[in-house]
Amino acid sequence: TKESVSQKGVSNCFVSVAPDRWKGEYFNNKNLQGSPSMVRDDGNGFINFNWSKRSPSEGCGIGADNFSVRWTRTVRFDSGTYRFTVRGDEGFRLYVDDMLKLNGWYGQSFTTHTINIPLTSGNHTIKMEYYEKTESYEKYGVAIAELSWQAIPTPEQLTAQPSQQKESIKDQNRVQQPKDISEPQPAMPAPQAKLTKAMQKNPGVLIKLNGIYR
Secondary structure, eight states: OHHHHHHHHHHHOOOOOOSSEEEEEEEESSSSSSOSSSSEEEEESSSSEEETTTTTTTGOOOOOOSEEEEEEEEEEOOOOEEEEEEEEEEEEEEEEEEEEEEEOOSSSEEEEEEEHHHHHHEEEEEEEEEEEEOTTOOOOOEEEEEEEEOOOHHEEEEEEEHHHHHHHHHHHHHOOOOTTTSSOOOOOOOOHHHHHHHHHHHOOOEEEEEEEOO
């Protein structure tokens, strides 16, 4: 029946998400207001969405414009400094352990923002909020949201890299060294040796060797 189909569709719009995966809460407004229209598992990789001018989910009642999303995930990091990169077309906010680190909650075309954040070893909560709204200055409004990070090498690691490269080059040179031409070469056969010696003494003269003039 239509009622059962509708109920099934609604149940698919809300799922339980493990803490180490992205919990995506989708709102059919640009301000994360009220209850989400959809909660889904958005994986355990980097956030990388390009909806262009489409809806994240028409079936769950989310429009192609004027929507917002909150992603939350617990990630284990080694101790160090990490460069977080947010790329997107419209507004965003990035939190680490509930502390606001990047604030781009305003209308903007596709832009890249980065920040270096020192982290202790262990679990940290990463949260990104995003909204899409076609602004008056945009000829074509698109919805793009991306978040990634990478560890920044320490000065000690950067110092060690050149020496490692030198050792690698030395190893290659040891393998690729040309053969020493001073090594003893195999002796020529006796007749050939006689011919060579005779030709060196009498250049341009034919010499008979084994019945054949050479």
